[in-house]
Amino acid sequence: MTKQNGIQQKLVGDTVESFMLIKSVKKGIASNGKPFLSLQLSDRTGEIDAKLWAVSPEDQESYQAGRVVFVNGDIQDFRGMRQLRIRSLRLSVSSDQVKPHDFMPSAPMAPEDMIEEVTQFIFELQNARIQRITRHLFKKHQKAFATAPAAVKNHHEYASGLLYHVVSMLRLGRELSALYPTLDTDLLYSGIILHDMAKVRELSGPLTPEYTVEGKLLGHIPLMITEIDEAAKELQIEGDEVLALQHMILTHHGKPEWGSPKPPMIREAEMLHMIDNIDARMNMLDRALETVPPGQFSERVFPLENRSFYKPDFQS
Template identity: 45%
Template sequence: MEKKLFEYTNDETFEIYLLIKSADIRVAKNGKKFIAFTFQDKSGQMDGKYWDAPEGDIAAFTAGKVVKVSGKRELYQGNPQIKLFKISVIKSGDSDNPDLYVERAPLKKEDMMEEINDTLFEITNANMNRIVRYLLNQYQKSFFQHPAAKRFHHAFTGGLAFHTVSMLRIAKTLADQYEEINKPLLYSGVILHDLGKIVELSGAIATEYTLEGNLLGHIVIVDEEITKACMALKIDEKNEDVLLLKHMVLAHHGQLEYGSPVRPKLREAEILFMIDNLDATITMLNSTLSRTEPGLFTERIFGLDNRSFYKPNESEKANEN
């Protein structure tokens, strides 16, 4: 069986098929163009650079294509990368289906749909329930296919829905522990907080930010979608239920410097911010630790202040018990 990208060790050479996740054209100090690639298979993503790339190859090797890559895994500033020897278009007869190289959510689409639909019955606030149902029905197909990010957390097919389900599970545990929490508000906020990524991101294969994503961002997009839902459902946008729900979305990044136009001013908004951050953090850690041998430090994790984390030897023994 052919090894996957992250199954190769440092300084090991390989020749495998990979999906071009992204291909950014840049100019080196010598004035010549190079391609900054991000390659991917089901084991994860890894960067590699094609120096002095001719115009023909720049046109040929674009995001979303499957290519044959010859190279070596090496470390650069604590992160794994590919030292590229050769890249070529795959031969006729070889599989060029990008879906075969894309990571997927660990839960089935049907199971995630059922879990989210069951939660809707716990949203007992009529206005919030109607808004959430309206938007989920409108964007259902994309919601269960889209990634939750371009690169760092839940950046795989179904990642947005899986991130939402994971956050709902945490939210329900907290709501059981702290009875004062407004469950309908918290659950509505969890389901809608990242819905705008359906518009912000292009999709799971060759994920890029759309024009709307770059100019508006997913927080503003969701806020606008709630407004549209209110108009369609004939709900007064100035109703307190709507204002509370909008605040949940607008404040879910927690800090102004992280992109939220307002900091949390509701108990449930503060909880949503913490749950979102917790789930993203654990997912980044789990993904990186899964590719790390016991007794070693992980690669640097950009989303966690470029820190490396140690994987104890005991973790391997614990899994055996």
């Protein structure tokens, strides 16, 4: 058996004996009629699904999202995915000297460095109307933006994941703009910065992210379109820039079945959608293949068409 510290590095057959954070809990009834809990557990390296069988009413009350628990179990394969089979579980106590934030995965860059990088992109915007709107909204949400996840699951779903997603997209946008000089970089960069900004309202904080009420009822796309309209009115800005920015937000998912009410109909909107898709998919691929030995397949990645991916074993 391998002896790795983080849950992301654990392989099928490995033993787990460590503190972890409960990120989410779902109640279920097994085929024998007994209740069980489906848990999503995390440490700083990643997350894993786990099952706790034959739970008592006290267990259902005690094991809540945001609590730290000490887990004893082992990693199993369940339909091509790693799953933690729990043998024993207990809540942490004060003498354990652990805190929930100790087990929260985070972006590989410091938030202050990413804020500085985004600020530099905003400073370089030449269109005064676009720059003022972008700067206004970034300043408004900067504190929450610095720590927010980009999603509840799938991609960049960790502390400062939203900001890291934006920084990665801006870097990619800069390279593609050099290759395709017909792109309006002001519109593209602003669209990248603003496209997911309303996720600071759509999702709760980074510790145990879940959808807020307005996130469930409205979603980040309508929320951001409204914010751009309100910012333009507050700054007394009119013109095609406002409409173009709103179109960038409205269409960045690309297709109706992916959540976009309209398809991209501006060149920069088409590029924004592709950059967003590239960065999200590469993030999922990198994490899926991170611990896969050369010559082996990853576990299945549901949002990537439920495929497993092979890591070639090239000889030097």
